Amino acid sequence: MQYPHLFQAGRIGRLQIRNRIVMPAMGTNFTGLDGVVSDRNVQYYAERARGGAGLIITEGSYIDVTTRTRPRAIGSSADRFVPGLRRLADAIHAEGAACCIQLVHAGKLAPFKVIGCAPIAPSAIPHAATGEVPRAMTREDIKYIVGCYAAAAGRACDAGFDAVELHGAHGYLPHQFLSPLSDCRDDEYGGSFENRARFSLEIVRAVRDRVGRDFPVIFRLSAAEFAEGGFTADEVIQFARWLEAEGVAALHVSAGSNETPYGFAQAVQTMYFEPGSLAKYARMIREQVSIPVIAVGRINQPELAEAILVRGDADFIATGRAFIADPHWPQKAIKGRAEEIRQCLACNAG
Numbered sequence: 001m002q003y004p005h006l007f008q009a010g011r012i013g014r015l016q017i018r019n020r021i022v023m024p025a026m027g028t029n030f031t032g033l034d035g036v037v038s039d040r041n042v043q044y045y046a047e048r049a050r051g052g053a054g055l056i057i058t059e060g061s062y063i064d065v066t067t068r069t070r071p072r073a074i075g076s077s078a079d080r081f082v083p084g085l086r087r088l089a090d091a092i093h094a095e096g097a098a099c100c101i102q103l104v105h106a107g108k109l110a111p112f113k114v115i116g117c118a119p120i121a122p123s124a125i126p127h128a129a130t131g132e133v134p135r136a137m138t139r140e141d142i143k144y145i146v147g148c149y150a151a152a153a154g155r156a157c158d159a160g161f162d163a164v165e166l167h168g169a170h171g172y173l174p175h176q177f178l179s180p181l182s183d184c185r186d187d188e189y190g191g192s193f194e195n196r197a198r199f200s201l202e203i204v205r206a207v208r209d210r211v212g213r214d215f216p217v218i219f220r221l222s223a224a225e226f227a228e229g230g231f232t233a234d235e236v237i238q239f240a241r242w243l244e245a246e247g248v249a250a251l252h253v254s255a256g257s258n259e260t261p262y263g264f265a266q267a268v269q270t271m272y273f274e275p276g277s278l279a280k281y282a283r284m285i286r287e288q289v290s291i292p293v294i295a296v297g298r299i300n301q302p303e304l305a306e307a308i309l310v311r312g313d314a315d316f317i318a319t320g321r322a323f324i325a326d327p328h329w330p331q332k333a334i335k336g337r338a339e340e341i342r343q344c345l346a347c348n349a350g
Contacts, residue, residue: 001334002302002333002334002336002338003302003303003305003306003333003334004306005020005306005309005310006019006020006021006302006305006306006309006317006333007019007020007330007333007334008020010054010292010315010316011292012055012163012216012218012249012250012292012316013163013214013215013216013249013250014214014215014216015055015098015162015163015216015249016098017054017055017098017316018054018096018097018098019052019054019330020054020305020309020315020316020317021052021053021054021055021305021316021317021319021330022053022054022055022056022057022252022294022296022316022317022318022319023048023053023055023056023057023318023319023320023323024057024252024294024296024318024319024320025057025058025059025060025102025165025167025320026059026320026321026324027059027060027069027070027073028040028041028044028059029070029072030044030072031072031073031074031075032072033071033072034075035062035073035074035075035077035081036075036080036081036084037074037081037084037085037087037088038084041074041088042087042088042091043091045058045088045091045092045099046091046092046094046095047327048097048323048327049091049092049093049094049095049096049097049099050095050327050328051323051326051327051328051329051330051331052328052329052330052331052333052334053097053323053330054097054098054316054330055097055098055099055100055162055163055316056092056097056098056099056100057099057100057101057102057165057218057318058074058088058099058100058101058102059073059074059102060073060074060102060103060104060167061073061074061075061076061101061102061103061104061152061156062074062075062076062077062104062105063076063077063103063104063105063145063148063149063151063152064077064105064144064145064148065077065115066105066110066115066117066119066120067104067105067106067107067110067115067173068106068110068114068115069106069109069110069111069114070114071114074101076101076103076152076155076156077148077151077152079155081155082155082158082159083159085101085155085156085159085160085161086159086160088159089159089160089161089162090160093160098162098163099160099161099162099163100161100162100163100164100165100216100218101156101161101163101164101165102164102165102166102167102220103149103152103153103156103164103165103166103167104167104172105145105148105149105172105173105174106119106172106173107119107120107121107122107134107171107172107173107176108120108121108125108127108132108134108176108182108259109127109171109172109258109259111130111132112132118132118133118134118135119132119134119135120134120135120136120137120141120145120173121134121135121136121137121173121176121182122136122137122176122177122182122183122184122185122189122190122199123136123182123183123184123185123190124136125181125182125184127259128259128260129259129260129261136185139187142189142199142202145173146199146202146203146206147206149166149203149206149207150203150206150207150209150210151210152164153207153210153211153217154210154211157210157211157215162216163215163216163217163218163249164207164211164215164216164217164218165217165218165219165220165252166200166203166204166207166217166218166219166220167220168200168219168220168221168222169220169221169222169252169254169255169256169267170222170254170256170257170258170263170264170267171222171257171258171259171263172258173199174199174200174203175221175222175257177189177196177197177198177199177200178193178196178197178200178231178235178239179196179225179230179231179257180196180229180230180231181225181227181229181230182259183196193231193235193238193239196231197239197242200219200239200243201242201243201246204217204219204243204246204247204248205246208246208247213247216249216250217247217248217249218248218249218250218251218252218294219243219248219250219251219252220251220252220253220254221236221239221240221243221251221252221253221254222236222254222255222256222257222267223236223253223254223255223278223281223282223284223285224236224255224256224266224281225255225256225257225263226255226256226257226260226262226263226266227257227260227262227263233284236284236285237284237285237288240285240288240289241288241289244289244290244291248291249291249292250291250292250293250294250315250316251285251289251291251292251293251294252293252294252296252318253278253281253282253284253285253293253294253295253296253314254267254278254281254296254297255267255278255281255297266278268348269297269298269346270346270347270348271345271346271347273297273298273346274298275298275299275300275301275304276295276297276298276299276304276307276308277297277298278295278296278297278298279295279297279299279308279311279313279314280313282294282295282296282308282313282314283311283312283313283314286312286313286314286315292315292316293314293315293316294314294315294316294317294318295308295313295314295316295317295318296317296318296319296320298346299317299318299319299322300319300321300322300343300344300346301338301341301343302329302330302333302338302341303338305317305319321344321346322343322344324344325342325343325344325345326341326342326343326344329341329342
């Protein structure tokens with residue numbers, strides 16, 4: 001086999017995965033305005049599972065009506081969404097892939113024009129790009145949102161998903177609490193890094209209590225903010241250790257934040273970035289924890305994915321836009337037809 005590490009089976013907690021290829025969450029806008037999974041959603045993800053992905057993480061699903069960043073997003077904030085989620089999980093399983101749903105709260109990234117009210121955030125610090133001022137969360141807000149995460153995870157579990165991913169990267173709400181750039185609270189959720197990490201850890205505990213200790217929970221984090229005054233590498237490493245201690249089954253290591261242009265460029269890299277340049281952050285975390293680590297960031301060729309695994313930078317490889325360019329690239333790679341793969345150009349268009 002040309003890529004023996006890439007196509008070796010792996011595990012995340014109790015979950016057996018047929019290879020080391022992860023399709024990460026990417027918005028599609030295929031969902032109806034009601035948030036219910038559509039036929040097009042089902043067909044899109046089933047095709048990527050048929051193409052050979054080992055684990056598919058479906059696009060970010062909103063856990064509360066205050067969290068959407070776009071009108072057409074998958075909902076998990078109420079029981080009425082469970083039948084559609086079950087259709088989606090069943091379709092992915094039918095093609096041999098494992099499935100995970102990403103649970104999202106956007107905090108101050110949620111536009112007023114989408115949610116119809118001021119977004120919420122740790123502190124009333126304007127969004128750096130839009131200037132919108134969020135409402136600072138009260139302790140009651142925090143308790144409520146933590147409960148929303150747990151309830152949404154329970155619905156995903158009931159719908160047949162194999163795992164949930166908590167999106168704590170790219171400037172979403174858990175990231176906002178972690179960063180001193182967006183959290184200037186003077187209570188137990190602000191100040192020291194231990195306090196700023198409290199919200200994320202409370203979410204993990206609540207989710208674990210709802211779905212059980214054996215149900216895999218993945219946490220996606222940014223290992224660097226690329227902004228002066230943001231959290232440090234030492235803090236991120238400590239945070240990763242805390243997540244492992246709380247029972248997180250895997251860490252999905254990205255970088256950057258959607259709040260600033262340069263931070264967003266790191267999170268969704270263009271062709272001007274060297275392929276695989278974020279793998280060093282996965283290695284930084286992997287050297288400090290014993291749970292699996294997923295690398296991501298313009299890993300657009302099977303040769304590069306194999307090399308990252310061989311070097312020991314990560315245990316799994318997430319490659320997103322490559323699955324848009326060619327849903328069947330894993331099948332082509334394992335069959336020795338890599339030259340037929342339609343390569344992603346990282347143009348962020350089309």
